[in-house]
Amino acid sequence: MRFTTRVIDGLTCPEGARDKLYFDEVQRGLAVRVTAGSSKTYLCQYTLAGAKKRVPLGAVDAISLAAAREAVQAILGEVAKGNDPAANRKAAAAAVKAQKAHEALTLDVLIAEWHRLGLAANKPAYAAEAVRALRKAYADHLAKPAADIDRKLVLKVHDKMVAAGKGTTAARVVAYGKACYSWANKRGTLSLNPFLGQPVQAPKERDRVLSNSELAEIWAQAGADTTFGAIIRMLMLTGQRRDEVAGMTWDELAPDLATWTLPADRVKNSTPHLVPLPAPARELIAAQPRLVRKAGEDDFVFPGRVGQFSGWSRCKERLDAAINAARVKASEEAGEDPALVKPMAPWVLHDLRRTLATGLQRLGVRLEVTEAVLNHTSGSRSGIVGVYQRHDWREEKAAALEAWAAHVAAVVTGQAVAGNVVKLRA
Incomplete structure (x- = not known):
């Protein structure tokens, strides 16, 4: 059949057939495929190593007959050289598809997928912290393809955090990243894990205990109105x-705010934890406005702008700046040189927990009670002791926290002598 525009317009697919091929007598290898749906497509058919191959050229209304014949001539020329245009096009299409998938799976998307699928069985608190830490550490790289995050970049991010005095957080970020990429490796999404084998600096155990004067400064600048x-x-x-x-x-709070019960999925050791609330804590909670929430939304006592509070770093920096500004002001009012004022030694929020634990010991609180307050399962509450010791220490915890609250009140009002703690009566 000699192709012309009119001839091609008249081509049809036989009734009952899915498609039909018509070949051109002028240009060897040129064909038109007509489908049952009346679509018509130019293609080139050739034989290579005994196998018939076809290369689509485009719809007949998208390219001219002359252009189709020229395209077939070019393809047959490649075949004559021993090339396989059909295979090459298939490989090129696969490469384009792979590149799109590569670019689509950004680090941000990977973390989101890991959170949604890989961390589904983990505690919500761990999942949220892991995702938050990774996003924060790699904030400048979230738009990069996940496969482009290499060992060099991981080490650079880690070393930068260590240099900033965040060695513990840096180690955790590497651990989170390793888990995230290992999950992707197992699913076949990624083939490499840039977090494996990183020479991570072992985090130093923190031993920072805040002094009474530091507690007073923090309390004063951490206004309860925020x-x-x-x-x-x-x-x-x-x-x-x-x-x-x-x-x-x-x-989670008792109606009278006397106790706070953390459910198992919100605590580290998966054991429900009851916290007797001392009077100042009850007053603090009672002063919080209870916001109107939509159905299904968590009713947080200390909410963020959206959902749970999350602005830790920014707010901690503001608190440190406020503490330093107060020190400078006090120095100026005392007629001293403000240039000689030193900022508070570096501290983290977890130091407040350690300070309370140390303070309870100074108050003469039994170790078992201190561990019960902190919900620790180590030491006196682990192993066989934990199996047979089922006392919940509720009254003892309440007494300990009331005593600690009284100490904090004395400290922040200037009634306590720095370093002095009044012990509980035996």
Whole structure:
């Protein structure tokens, strides 16, 4: 059949057939495929190593007959050289598809998928912290393809955090990244894990215990009229973990605010934890406005702008700046040189928990009670002791936290002598 535009317009697919091929007598290898749906496509058919191959050229209304014949001539020329245009096009299409998939799977997308699927069985608190830490550490690289995150970049991010005095966080970020990429490796999404074998600097055990004067400064600048300030004071009064306090919901509290019960999925050791709340903590909670929430939304006591509070770094920097400004002001009012004022030694929110634990020991609180307050399962509450010792220490915890709250009150009002702690009566 000699192709012309009119001839091609008249080509049809036989009734009952899925498609039909018509070949041109002028240009060897040129064909038109007509489908049952009346679509018509130019293609080139050739034989290579005994096998018939076809290369689509485009719809007949998209390219001219002359252009189709020229395209076939070029393809047959490649075949004459021993090339396989069909295979080459297939490989090129696969490469384009792979590149699109490569670019689509950004680090941000990978972390989101890991959170949604890989961390589904983990505790919400761990999942949220892992995702938050990775996103923060790699904030400048979230738009990069996940496969382009290499060992060199991981080490650079880690070393930068260590140099900033965040060695513990840096080690955790590497651990989170390793878990995230290992999950992707197992799913076949990625083939490499840039976090494996990193020469991570082992985090040093922190031993920072805040002095009474430092507690007073922190309390004064962490105003209870802000969400972050209220959280700081709550951490100081109860010694619970940062995310436990930030995730506190109204339904975890007793109606009279006497106790706060953390469910198993919100604590590190998967054991429900009852915290007797001392009077200042109850007053702090009672002062928080209860916002109207939509159905299904968590009713947080200390909410963020959206959902749970999350502005830790920014608010901590502001608190440190406020403490330093107060020191400078006090120096000026005392007629001293403000240039000689030193900022408070570096501290982290977890130091408040350690300070409470140390303070309880100074108050003469039994170790078992201190560990019960902190919800620790190590030491006196682990192993066989933990199996047979089922006392919940509720009354003892309440007494200990009331005593600690009284000490904090004395400190922040200037009634306590620096370094002095009044012990509980035997």
